Amino acid sequence: MCGICGIFNTDKKPVEQSDIVRMNRIMSHRGPDGEGIYVKGHIGLGHRRLSIIDLESGTQPMANTDGSVQLVFNGEIYNFLEIKKELEGKGYRFRTRSDTESIIYAYEEWGEAFAEKLRGMFAIALWDEKQEKLILLRDRVGKKPLYYSYRNSHLFFASELKSLLTIPEIPKETDFHALDAYLSFGYVPSPMSIFKDVRKLPPAHMAVCTPGRFRIHPYWELDMNGSAAGRSEESLAEELREIFDECVKLRLISDVPLGAFLSGGVDSGAVVAAMALLMGDEAVKTASIGFSEKKFNELTYARMVAEQYGTEHTEFLVQPDALEVLEKIVWHLDEPFADASAIPTYYVSQMARKKVTVAVSGDGGDENFAGYINRYYMTKKEAEIRDRLPVFLRENLLAPLARFYPKIDRLPRPLRLKNFLHSLAGSFEESYFRAMSFYFLPEMKTRLYRPGLAAETKDFDTFEVLGKHFRQNRNPDTVTRAQYADIKTYMTEDILVKVDRMSMAHSLEVRSPILDHKLMEFAGRLPSDLKLKGRQSKYIFKKMNEKRLPADILYRKKQGFSIPLAAWMRGELKDFAADALFSSDSCLSDYFHTGYIKTLWEKHQRGLQDYAAPLWGLMMFGLWQKQFMKKI
Secondary structure, eight states, X not given: OEEEEEEEETTOOOXXXXXXXHHHHTTGGGOBTEEEEEEETTEEEEEEEOOOSSTTTOOSSEEOTTSOEEEEEEEEETTHHHHHHHHHHTTOOOSOSSHHHHHHHHHHHHGGGGGGGOOEEEEEEEEETTTTEEEEEEOTTOSSOOEEEEETTEEEEESSHHHHTTSTTSOOOBOHHHHXXXXXXXXXXXXXXXXXXXXXXXXXXXXXXETTEEEEEEOXXXXXXXXXXXXXXXXXXXXXXXXXXXXXXXXXXXXXXXXXEOOSSHHHHHHHHHHHHHHTTXXXXXXXXXXXXXXXXXHHHHHHHHHHTTOEEEEEEEOGGGGGGHHHHHHHHOSOOOOTTHHHXXXXXXXXXXXXXXXXXXXXXXXXXXXXXXXXXXXXXHHHHHHHSOHHHIIIIIHHHHHHSOOGGGSOGGGOHHHHHHHHHSOHHHHHHHHHOOSOOHHHHHXXXXXXHHHHHTTOOTTHHHHHHHHHOOOSOHHHHHHHHHIIIIIIIIIHHHHHHHHHTTTOEEEOGGGOHHHHHHHHHSOGGGTSBTTBTTHHHHHHTTTTSOHHHHSSOOOOSOOOHHHHHHTTTHHHHHHHHHSTTOSGGGXXXXXXXXXXXXXXXXXXXXXXXXXXXXXXXXXXXXXXXXOO
């Protein structure tokens, strides 16, 4: 795992090496084992190395035999030995044991189609001197980040936003459309970033820059057609097990110590079970996080798996004094980010890094196998009811009821009545957008925004963050469409951002076998009733693991990886949060009506409603402003 950066001046202006050095060194946490720089004329590349494979000869930038192709790369290519064997058969001779060299020769052999050969997680920058071409490439689901800014014939790119901000030419002008999206979902979705002049390369996309031309195109698409319908559950479960075990096995290749995150849930338990079976007599090193609040604590279940497979197990109890690391967390997140589970992710990464350099995780199980039971089950049931209701009833009775029902901030959200009325009155797409707006619903924003922000965002429809993906996947099955939207948005922009930033804060590489694109393609061919069967989520994935994990792990109620935020905001974090939201040096009053924020705060403190999420989202935006709007 590494950090990359670079500059390509298409107007032939020479790159200043000091710029690359500055961009590179601010990301030293991504690669503490070494620094590499290549500057030649109007191209400059930087690399920070975290040594995982081929510790001695895998340094970057790496070149082909005549030096005309230069590469910097962040990530791992799990099938590099397979690619290497194929290329050796075509006459290529390798000088190293690293996966990096296989990328270079794959490009020489297959041109831009080399992207389709790669199986892994990656952000790649490849310079082709002969063709005067820079290629930027990001993995299929966005496990590895890549920011860029293309302006005035200059292309800047980096693994982290803060690296780009070391370049004075890149202005820090807030993208208010990105802020609007953040206040709905708690993250800034690709291709936007929080700054107008910086974008994120979307997952599964390639950017090609030549003098006078900059183009971006996709190289992979996930097909969720359910074409495996009709096959027996037994044969599908067996094939899934074989693919899953292969995905785990590929992620055990490492020249440094390797372990696993163990949450106590099905996905991480399945990963640890497979690792233990594949590693034989070598004990798996596992790390788990818990809380003193029983509702949020899964340590008991993590211990069950650890004891069953004899792992070398470590635990850590997260306390509300986590505020000690909150500024560090904000710094590493780069953009406003409201998912409070970044805190336990930070700590479990810190704990794991004390014993290993690589950790294997269970990320992706919920999205691939319909694990968000309340969300997907309610979506399915609402769709079934909606389809039975006459159109005139939905339009003439339910829609007016939804509009005139008491304001959302007077209603306990768990009752979901206002949202339920909206769901039945409108479309599935509109309903799902509201379900995924964890922080501020549209009607709340009208009370929150000051006139300036309201004017800046009036022509931006936040629904489109999901809407474009609903249009891309036309499967009539609502669960499948919801999964697809989650894979393209929530998983990529929230879950994987959190894991990458918090693990990289500790120079820890995290590998996710359930997000192998071969496994995802297989899961996409499964009909949705083998994922969500009645009220049973991850149906076939759990069936596959019945001989490996106890029933108490497989079939207990899902808890999720979250923190007791509502209680903390009324207790130990109360003073800190109040200061961040209402102090005189807070920037929030520049954008938002402080009176409305106080209304949310008071109702939360009195226990009338749980407003921890929107209040935390505002607080995190304020903390981000303080750190990133000053000079870096």
